[in-house]
Amino acid sequence: MVGEEKETILWEVFIQPKNGLSHRHCGSIHAPDREMAMLSARNVYSRRGEGQSIWVVRSIDIVSSDPDEKEETFSSDDKIYRHPTFYDVPDDVGHM
Amino acid sequence: MAKEHKEKIASLEAFQEKIDRDEKIEPKDSMPETYRKTLIRQIGQHAHSEVVGMLPEGNWITRAPTLRRKLSLLAKVQDEAGHGLYLYCAAETLGKSRMEMTQELLSGKAKYSSIFNYPTPTWADIGAIGWLVDGAAIMNQIPLCRCSYGPYARAMIRICKEESFHQRQGYEIMLTLAKGTAEQKEMAQRALNRWWWPSVMMFGPNDANSPNTEKSVKWKIKRYTNDELRQKFVDAIVPQAEKIGLVVPDKDLKWDKKRNNGQGGYAYGEIDWDEFWRVVRGDGPMNNERISAKQKAWNEGSWVRAAAHAHALKKQTALQAAE
Numbered sequence: 001m002v003g004e005e006k007e008t009i010l011w012e013v014f015i016q017p018k019n020g021l022s023h024r025h026c027g028s029i030h031a032p033d034r035e036m037a038m039l040s041a042r043n044v045y046s047r048r049g050e051g052q053s054i055w056v057v058r059s060i061d062i063v064s065s066d067p068d069e070k071e072e073t074f075s076s077d078d079k080i081y082r083h084p085t086f087y088d089v090p091d092d093v094g095h096m
Numbered sequence: 097m098a099k100e101h102k103e104k105i106a107s108l109e110a111f112q113e114k115i116d117r118d119e120k121i122e123p124k125d126s127m128p129e130t131y132r133k134t135l136i137r138q139i140g141q142h143a144h145s146e147v148v149g150m151l152p153e154g155n156w157i158t159r160a161p162t163l164r165r166k167l168s169l170l171a172k173v174q175d176e177a178g179h180g181l182y183l184y185c186a187a188e189t190l191g192k193s194r195m196e197m198t199q200e201l202l203s204g205k206a207k208y209s210s211i212f213n214y215p216t217p218t219w220a221d222i223g224a225i226g227w228l229v230d231g232a233a234i235m236n237q238i239p240l241c242r243c244s245y246g247p248y249a250r251a252m253i254r255i256c257k258e259e260s261f262h263q264r265q266g267y268e269i270m271l272t273l274a275k276g277t278a279e280q281k282e283m284a285q286r287a288l289n290r291w292w293w294p295s296v297m298m299f300g301p302n303d304a305n306s307p308n309t310e311k312s313v314k315w316k317i318k319r320y321t322n323d324e325l326r327q328k329f330v331d332a333i334v335p336q337a338e339k340i341g342l343v344v345p346d347k348d349l350k351w352d353k354k355r356n357n358g359q360g361g362y363a364y365g366e367i368d369w370d371e372f373w374r375v376v377r378g379d380g381p382m383n384n385e386r387i388s389a390k391q392k393a394w395n396e397g398s399w400v401r402a403a404a405h406a407h408a409l410k411k412q413t414a415l416q417a418a419e
Contacts, residue, residue, distance in 0.1 A: 028185040033408035
C-alpha cells in the first residue's frame with residue numbers, strides 16, 4: 001500500500017501563447033524541483049502547441065489579496081475623475 | 097447560538113445570490129461547507145475516472161492494428177492522464193491534498209466512473225469506448241464548462257477542447273470496421289452491444305433517485321439533470337450508429353414525438369439498475385483488476401518518486417554550497 005511518501009511541491013503554471021501576449025495562468029502541477037516542474041508543465045499543459053514560453057512558480061511564493069477585503073482593496077467608485085466620462089467636452093470636438 | 101445561526105443563513109443566502117447572478121466562485125472565496133465537499137467529491141471522482149480510464153485502453157496500445165492507430169491511442173491515453181492532472185489540481189484548490197486523493201483511489205475508498213470496470217476484449221472495444229464513452233463524457237462535460245466553481249470550469253474547457261479528438265478517433269475505428277469484412281463488422285456490432293448499456297448508465301441514476309441533483313443544479317455545479325443528459329446522448333448516438341450500419345441493442349428504442357418538449361427524441365428501454373448498483377458497489381467485471389493495476393503502478397513507481405526527491409535535494413545542496 002501507500003508508504004510514507006513526501007508530498008511534492010506544488011507549482012503554478014503560466015503559458016504565453018505567442019509573442020505579444022502575456023503569460024496566462026493555466027493550472028498547477030506537482031514536481032520536486034524546478035527542472036522537473038518545467039518538464040511536467042510542458043507535458044501536461046502544452047501537448048498541442050498551446051504556447052511558446054512557460055513560467056512555473058512555486059504556489060507558496062504567490063502572495064494573494066484577501067477576497068473578503070475586495071471592497072477595501074479595489075474600490076474606485078469614489079474616484080470617478082479617473083474615468084474619461086467625468087470630463088465634459090463639446091461633442092463636435094470629435095473622438096478624444 | 098441564535099446569532100451564529102442567523103449569520104450562517106445570511107451567508108448562505110448571500111452565496112446563493114452570487115450564484116444566481118452567475119458569478120464564479122474562486123478558491124479563496126467563502127463558500128458553504130457542503131458546496132466545498134460536493135465539489136471535492138465530484139472533481140476527485142472525475143479525476144480518478146480519467147486516471148483509471150487509461151487502463152482499458154492502455155490494454156490495446158501494444159496491439160493496435162496499425163502505426164496510425166497506435167499513435168492516436170497513445171496520444172489519447174496521454175490526454176486522459178493530463179485530464180486527470182488538470183482535475184486533481186482543481187480539487188486541490190479546495191484544500192484536499194494530492195496525496196490524500198491518491199491514497200483514497202488506491203485503497204478503493206474513492207469512487208470512479210463504473211464504465212471503466214468493463215473489459216476490452218477486442219480492438220473494436222477501443223472504437224466503442226472512444227465513440228460512446230467519450231461521447232457520453234462530452235455530454236456531461238460541456239455543461240460543466242459553465243460550472244460555478246472557476247477552477248473546475250476552466251479545467252473542463254481545456255478538457256472539452258481535447259475530448260472531441262477522442263470521440264472522432266473512436267467513431268473512425270467503428271466506421272472502418274463496419275465497412276470491413278463481415279467478421280470485422282460483427283466485431284464492431286458486438287462491441288456496441290457490450291458498451292451501449294454501460295454508456296447509457298454513465299449519466300447516473302434516474303432523476304427521481306438522484307438526491308444530490310437538486311442542490312447541485314441550484315448551485316450551478318450541474319446545469320442539467322442525469323435524465324436530460326442521457327436523452328441528449330441517446331438522441332446524438334442513434335443516428336451515428338445508423339449511419340455506419342450498426343444497430344443499437346435496445347428493442348424498445350423508437351422515435352417519440354413528445355420527447356424534448358415536443359421537438360421529438362428517442363424513447364429507450366429500461367436500464368438494468370441492479371447491474372448499475374452492483375458495479376458501483378464494486379462487483380463489476382473488472383473492479384478488482386483496475387484497483388490492483390493502480391496499486392501495482394504506484395508501488396513499482398515508488399523508487400522513481402524517491403529518486404526524483406533525492407535528485408532535487410542533491411541539486412539544491414549543490415546550489416547552496418556554490419552560493
